[in-house]
Amino acid sequence: MGEWAFYNDDFVLESNCAVPASDLAVQRGYGVFDFFKTVLNKPLFFDAHLLRFRRSAEAMRLPVNKTREELKAIIHQLIYKNELPDSGIRLTLTGGVSPDGFTLGKPNLIITQQPLAPASPALESGIRLITYEHQRQLPQVKTIDYLMAIWLQPRLATACADDILFYTSNHGITECPRANFFLVAADGTLVTPGEHILEGITRSRILRLTGENVVEGSIALSELKTAREAFITSTTKQVLPVIAIDNQPIGNGKQGPITQRLAEKLRKEIR
Amino acid sequence: MGEWAFYNDDFVLESNCAVPASDLAVQRGYGVFDFFKTVLNKPLFFDAHLLRFRRSAEAMRLPVNKTREELKAIIHQLIYKNELPDSGIRLTLTGGVSPDGFTLGKPNLIITQQPLAPASPALESGIRLITYEHQRQLPQVKTIDYLMAIWLQPRLATACADDILFYTSNHGITECPRANFFLVAADGTLVTPGEHILEGITRSRILRLTGENVVEGSIALSELKTAREAFITSTTKQVLPVIAIDNQPIGNGKQGPITQRLAEKLRKEIR
Numbered sequence: 436m437g438e439w440a441f442y443n444d445d446f447v448l449e450s451n452c453a454v455p456a457s458d459l460a461v462q463r464g465y466g467v468f469d470f471f472k473t474v475l476n477k478p479l480f481f482d483a484h485l486l487r488f489r490r491s492a493e494a495m496r497l498p499v500n501k502t503r504e505e506l507k508a509i510i511h512q513l514i515y516k517n518e519l520p521d522s523g524i525r526l527t528l529t530g531g532v533s534p535d536g537f538t539l540g541k542p543n544l545i546i547t548q549q550p551l552a553p554a555s556p557a558l559e560s561g562i563r564l565i566t567y568e569h570q571r572q573l574p575q576v577k578t579i580d581y582l583m584a585i586w587l588q589p590r591l592a593t594a595c596a597d598d599i600l601f602y603t604s605n606h607g608i609t610e611c612p613r614a615n616f617f618l619v620a621a622d623g624t625l626v627t628p629g630e631h632i633l634e635g636i637t638r639s640r641i642l643r644l645t646g647e648n649v650v651e652g653s654i655a656l657s658e659l660k661t662a663r664e665a666f667i668t669s670t671t672k673q674v675l676p677v678i679a680i681d682n683q684p685i686g687n688g689k690q691g692p693i694t695q696r697l698a699e700k701l702r703k704e705i706r
Numbered sequence: 707m708g709e710w711a712f713y714n715d716d717f718v719l720e721s722n723c724a725v726p727a728s729d730l731a732v733q734r735g736y737g738v739f740d741f742f743k744t745v746l747n748k749p750l751f752f753d754a755h756l757l758r759f760r761r762s763a764e765a766m767r768l769p770v771n772k773t774r775e776e777l778k779a780i781i782h783q784l785i786y787k788n789e790l791p792d793s794g795i796r797l798t799l800t801g802g803v804s805p806d807g808f809t810l811g812k813p814n815l816i817i818t819q820q821p822l823a824p825a826s827p828a829l830e831s832g833i834r835l836i837t838y839e840h841q842r843q844l845p846q847v848k849t850i851d852y853l854m855a856i857w858l859q860p861r862l863a864t865a866c867a868d869d870i871l872f873y874t875s876n877h878g879i880t881e882c883p884r885a886n887f888f889l890v891a892a893d894g895t896l897v898t899p900g901e902h903i904l905e906g907i908t909r910s911r912i913l914r915l916t917g918e919n920v921v922e923g924s925i926a927l928s929e930l931k932t933a934r935e936a937f938i939t940s941t942t943k944q945v946l947p948v949i950a951i952d953n954q955p956i957g958n959g960k961q962g963p964i965t966q967r968l969a970e971k972l973r974k975e976i977r
Binding site: 440442449452453454455456457459460461462463464465466468482495496501525527529530537538539545549569572573578579580581582583584585586588589 | 713720723724725726727728729734735736737775796797798800801805816818843850853856857859860907916
């Protein structure tokens with residue numbers, strides 16, 4: 436029968452959950468979302484995700500119309516109804532039905548829960564990235580805009596790569612479409628881009644776990660050649676070692692010790 | 707009872723026309739569209755719009771799954787059912803329901819028809835633009851991505867302006883979010899940006915109407931100061947004079963003779 440979802444004020448079957456074709460999400464790609472995991476029915480970093488969702492909505496001038504406590508109660512009910520202990524929960528807030536196809540309407544709120552596929556063991560031993568010059572629009576806001584990321588997918592297959600690493604000529608390396616990027620430089624410094632990115636919740640956990648031993652700063656493309664290690668972080672991927680970028684190995688082409696230690700620390704925190 | 711629309715294979719009431727919440731348009735802002743007018747039930751520049759729609763879909767790897775003749779037959783039926791002689795018709799093709807929220811699904815096709823509000827007389831006497839540094843993603847493709855355009859709307863109110871004019875430091879002036887831009891330079895040359903833009907159907911009509919007396923080339927921001935005239939073109943706006951940009955008058959701050967002549971020529975062609 437499929438999962439339950441929540442639409443505006445009601446629980447509905449996910450398979451029946453639909454958005455008016457005249458919603459600005461469909462017409463103009465205008466909306467925000469957030470996504471978090473549940474482990475044994477417990478939402479991970481719940482407050483941080485709900486806060487970021489609200490901030491994204493505010494930045495896009497979309498009223499949430501639910502308090503934090505109301506959202507939490509709805510999500511707990513959803514978890515209770517669906518009985519999917521290990522899952523991904525997504526909140527989406529759309530631009531709403533517009534009177535003229537351009538002016539913001541009353542946002543539609545969609546909350547869905549899906550079973551979460553376990554991370555592929557192949558990826559856990561290390562992934563391969565390709566770089567691409569692009570800057571996400573409003574990078575600090577978790578909008579639904581993944582146009583370039585999806586459009587670029589065929590390049591991954593051609594290049595035998597797993598994901599894309601965005602950079603710009605002005606700001607150097609920024610992020611992957613759905614993950615943050617960290618690098619252990621030649622001198623052993625752990626560094627992650629601090630601007631023109633989405634501040635990931637997993638990224639902020641890693642910053643906290645490493646304490647002062649991390650620099651938020653710019654990374655030039657040329658630094659990849661001499662890097663000792665690299666990894667990406669995201670809600671679904673947690674910490675994944677990067678073993679090659681543009682077909683050049685990072686370090687010795689295997690997961691490095693700093694990556695391994697941080698991945699283990701994060702796993703412990705989540706357990 | 708509202709207008710009829712067409713969804714995938716069926717005519718439905720527009721008010722009932724909805725897209726699955728799991729469609730990539732809603733989840734990832736991934737889709738294309740096109741938009742044209744009907745005058746006395748006759749679609750304007752029909753073939754040009756249908757061709758551009760197909761090319762946009764191809765560029766985004768979205769199969770249309772209908773021949774040109776099938777699309778035309780559906781649209782003629784829609785016109786017959788709705789009895790809206792002067793209207794705007796929009797075709798939208800979405801990324802479809804994705805198995806994993808990222809890989810392309812089977813696209814959903816939506817065709818809607820709406821009565822078209824007559825152009826505001828206030829705008830016809832000339833509009834005011836403000837410049838903003840931004841490059842649309844995949845500019846040559848008519849995607850549903852209007853994130854920046856909608857996000858920037860409050861600035862228009864603050865600046866008492868009617869629309870935005872995008873530029874980049876590399877390529878100069880490109881286009882408005884929903885219209886192309888033309889300028890009559892200090893030496894009398896008519897020029898319009900030739901790259902990093904959406905090639906509008908009205909723009910191409912203007913290029914044809916002016917014959918060889920137009921240059922497709924780059925326009926630097928600094929050229930606005932000395933410009934004699936400027937105007938924008940679009941399906942809904944046709945030709946609209948631009949009388950000020952960033953609060954600086956263009957020419958004498960009124961519609962110029964070249965703009966007026968081209969607007970009149972286009973009106974004649976449409977009649």
